[in-house]
Amino acid sequence: GDPEVIGKIGTGIEDFKCSWLIVQALERANESQRKQLYDNYGKADPSCVAAVKAIYRDLGIQDVFLEYERSSHKELISSIEAQENESVQLVLKSFLGKIYKRQK
Structure with missing residues (x-):
């Protein structure tokens, strides 16, 4: 970074x-x-x-990382949305939003 x-x-x-x-x-x-x-x-x-x-x-390791990050995020979103409890989904999506593409 x-x-x-x-x-x-x-x-x-x-x-x-x-x-x-x-x-x-x-x-x-x-x-x-x-x-x-x-x-x-x-x-x-x-x-x-x-x-x-x-x-x-x-x-091209930076591009490899960016693709890994993108696909991991997509997979996490799918896993979160598979949770039945919407409150749990909200908490997990909120946490993911704080760490995905963070600068610091």
């Missing part, structure tokens, strides 16, 4: 976090990209972080 919006700088790459982004990148990467990810992920060196981000861009 944008540090200006979320109020912090993400350090998932440097901290070797097992994030959704790296899992998706590893699933989609070719052999060369996978090697670069293994060589650069988990290192605080700005050039290593930049290399990982470049692979994310090359693989």
Whole structure:
């Protein structure tokens, strides 16, 4: 996310976090990209972080996320609307509305 919006700088790459982004990148990467990810992920060196981000861009990971987010939202709405109790539906839709497409 944008540090200006979320109020912090993400350090998932440097901290070797097992994030959704790296899992998706590893699933989609070719052999060369996978090697670069293994060589650069988990290192605080700005050039290593930049290399990982470049692979994310090359693989279109942002678009992959946006599609995942859209389809997950659609699935959640369907599940919520399957609830018989309308009050429960209202509460769940309200909560979903607060977290879907949130900026911070």
